[in-house]
Amino acid sequence: MAGDEINEESLEFSKACAESVLSKLEARSDKFYLPANIYGGDLGAALSLVRSTALFPEFAGQSRLLLTAILAAPKDTAARGVIDGVGAQAYAIAFASAILNEVPAAEKISDALRHQISARQAPRTSADLDLLHGLLGLCLAGFRLADAMARTPDSSLIGCAESLVEFVVLMDDRSLLAAMGCGASHGLSGVALAFFTFDRVGIHPAAAEQALRCLNLERHFWLQLEPTFDPKSDAERSWCRGTAGLTAAQIAATRTNIGISNIFSHPLEPLSPPQSPELLSLCCGLLGHCELMSRAANFIGDTSLNARSKREFELATKVFMSGKFCEISTIGLFRGLSGFLWTATTIHQGGACPSILLLE
Numbered sequence: 001m002a003g004d005e006i007n008e009e010s011l012e013f014s015k016a017c018a019e020s021v022l023s024k025l026e027a028r029s030d031k032f033y034l035p036a037n038i039y040g041g042d043l044g045a046a047l048s049l050v051r052s053t054a055l056f057p058e059f060a061g062q063s064r065l066l067l068t069a070i071l072a073a074p075k076d077t078a079a080r081g082v083i084d085g086v087g088a089q090a091y092a093i094a095f096a097s098a099i100l101n102e103v104p105a106a107e108k109i110s111d112a113l114r115h116q117i118s119a120r121q122a123p124r125t126s127a128d129l130d131l132l133h134g135l136l137g138l139c140l141a142g143f144r145l146a147d148a149m150a151r152t153p154d155s156s157l158i159g160c161a162e163s164l165v166e167f168v169v170l171m172d173d174r175s176l177l178a179a180m181g182c183g184a185s186h187g188l189s190g191v192a193l194a195f196f197t198f199d200r201v202g203i204h205p206a207a208a209e210q211a212l213r214c215l216n217l218e219r220h221f222w223l224q225l226e227p228t229f230d231p232k233s234d235a236e237r238s239w240c241r242g243t244a245g246l247t248a249a250q251i252a253a254t255r256t257n258i259g260i261s262n263i264f265s266h267p268l269e270p271l272s273p274p275q276s277p278e279l280l281s282l283c284c285g286l287l288g289h290c291e292l293m294s295r296a297a298n299f300i301g302d303t304s305l306n307a308r309s310k311r312e313f314e315l316a317t318k319v320f321m322s323g324k325f326c327e328i329s330t331i332g333l334f335r336g337l338s339g340f341l342w343t344a345t346t347i348h349q350g351g352a353c354p355s356i357l358l359l360e
Ligand SMILES: [Zn+2]
Pocket: 238, 239, 240, 241, 283, 284
């Protein structure tokens, strides 16, 4: 499905972003910056480039070579959730395989991931439920990779995911909220995002129910602070720690078939753009807001959200091009130039493409 195309100026800018990211990655190909990191490292930048070939097919060959080189680069691959280390590599390979029609380096990463998961024996702690840095993210990446390789997930991976669901089942609401807090990076929305994936691959009968529980716990937390559900600060509006993370989990929830009728009873109200004009990033700023609106448009069939997303993207490019201070200073994905490229691609595809903010 084609989206509302962004205007010529923003398209030109997005192409310049692609060229800039390409040339920076090529220039440091003898020593990549954080080659196992999706958030701010070169792995995320390369992933964004590969994904943007839908918009700029002329860069397809170079993008593919760069991603392959980054995946092969020497690196510390210790397990740290879904955004860094072996989990990030597994997720990136799975994500890229759908675009490249191949699964580069999958066997090696699949073995490393299995090894690291087997080493993480119970008992579980709340630190394991951190999506970006914990065992939960590692499991999510494992299922994504198994799916991309068309394999049945390994028994140690299934056992680990089940133990995480059971750990949450045993926690009472108050302890769960106190231990996890809010947002997608490290909070309850992140747990919900992972558990919805566990549910889709049929891991544990309670996975979807517990995902909804996490989602509702976080939602009630915000409602109790602010009955009209209008987050005030930009931190409260962010994906990582705030209500945009909750929105990501709500969008993911629409893909399950249990009890979703209430999910959008506060339809997208947490989708408030940041108030500070310098906040542009995918993680905390306007690009993340655009990305979620486009993805939501696709899930719930509200095309007006696509139009809003396009307008805000054009605004984000204007702010950046004005040369005023903003938080974008690297080529990274979650806080850098690659975020522009990522969101431009999403808008171009009308939100009909997997999003990193939903860890799809
Ligand atoms: Zn953030």
